[in-house]
Amino acid sequence: MKSQISNSTMHLKATASAKNKSITVYAPGTVANIVCGFDVLGLALNDPYDIMTVKLIEEPVVVIHNVDNYGLPTDPQKNVAGVALLEMIDRLDSKIGFDVTIEKKIMPGSGIGSSAASSAGAVVAANHLLDNIFSNADLVQMAMLGEKLASGVKHADNIAPCIYGGVTLIRSIHPLDVISVPSPPLYVTLVHPQIEVRTEDARQILRKQILLKDAIKQWGNIAGLVTGLMKSDYDLISRSLEDVLIEPIRSILIPAFAEVKSGSLEAGALGGGISGSGPSIFMLSRDETTAREVEKTMQETYTNTGIAFHTYVTTVNMEGVKLMN
Incomplete structure (x- = not known):
């Protein structure tokens, strides 16, 4: 179920925040499945990671800049970070958007959660600029649209640890149920x-x-x-x-x-x-x-x-x- 962030107070708050606000994040790589847990287990890594800078803009669009050599699309409908942020704009129901600069350190197609890092990093950064009006579960749901674009399937075993950190168990995605799993040093x-x-x-x-x-x-x-x-x-x-x-x-x-x-x-x-x-x-x-x-x-x-x-x-x-x- 989508969060309903559409009242006039939130609208004014988001619009007023749009001037000159930006944030840079490190979006970690992830290991999905952890061998036996296909689509239900994942863990976040301290290295490698993508570097992303997100700025608020006073127009409900997503603008993407790539500063790497992977040649990924800048059309937000064809970019994993873009589709996640477009979903956030749709949920906000306000006249703001996002300018995103992506420096990928995680090679696409590597198996280390490259698409998840871009999707999750984008929504976490944007949410911070909006004073964290969305929950982690909301962010996972948005970022999964990036995974669907990349692989044809909505799955959260990379997205969830990228957002929550540590080891996560995705008991269900319909409805979404993410559990953080304590773990020893590894x-x-x-x-x-x-x-x-x-x-x-x-x-x-x-x-x-x-x-x-x-x-x-x-x-x-x-x-x-x-x-x-x-x-x-x-x-x-x-x-x-x-x-x-x-x-x-x-x-x-x-x-x-x-x-x-x-x-x-x-x-x-x-x-x-x-x-x-x-x-x-x-x-x-x-x-x-x-x-x-x-x-x-x-x-x-x-x-x-x-x-x-x-x-x-x-x-x-x-x-x-x-x-x-």
Whole structure:
């Protein structure tokens, strides 16, 4: 259900605020699914992140400027941040709009929540300029329109952690029900082979039907992972990082996936798998020393393939989109 922000007081407040107001935010990358939680689990990262500056303007339109080399559309109807902000304008029912400058540090098609960072960063920044008149749940609903534009499907497993921070469980999107999941300290190692896997394509290859025994095993792993996170039980987390439904299909799109995964586990990782729809691969570790050893394994594997790659060693971002000024 849409928030009704249309009374005259809010109209005057929003319009009066439109002069010379701007905010810069860091919009974090995210890991969706967290192996077994397809479309229902996600976590935010401290690195990488997009940098976005949003300004209020006194016209109900969205103007987009890109300051990177990805060539993304500036037409707001074709840009993930644009469609999210157009939805916000529609809900506001006032004569204001937004000027957005986007510097993407998260490569589109990386599997690290590039579209979610733009969508979520835009609405969080805009909401701050409007004195936070929308709830986090409202912002997730708006930003999901960006995900629908990018992948053809409204999903929140990247959007929710980007906005809420930490690990999130999306119990439902109709109606929206997002739960923040407590977690122990975790290090995240990622390798991003410099190829693109489009989310829409990665969804189309999935099986439409699954065996009941596989579904039961997957449900057990999801419940085990959430329980392990909440109880800070690293062994249970490790045992539960298993995907019997999605990974066997999607991993064929990612060169050297099996080698990276087996090598990372030998290096001491708790577990991991495909980040979002790929091609990035992530691994969770208890400490930075292990995370760095996992990074070395990833680097050696991809160096041997001849495929260009980039690696990150980071931690779980508990804040979500970060306001810079």
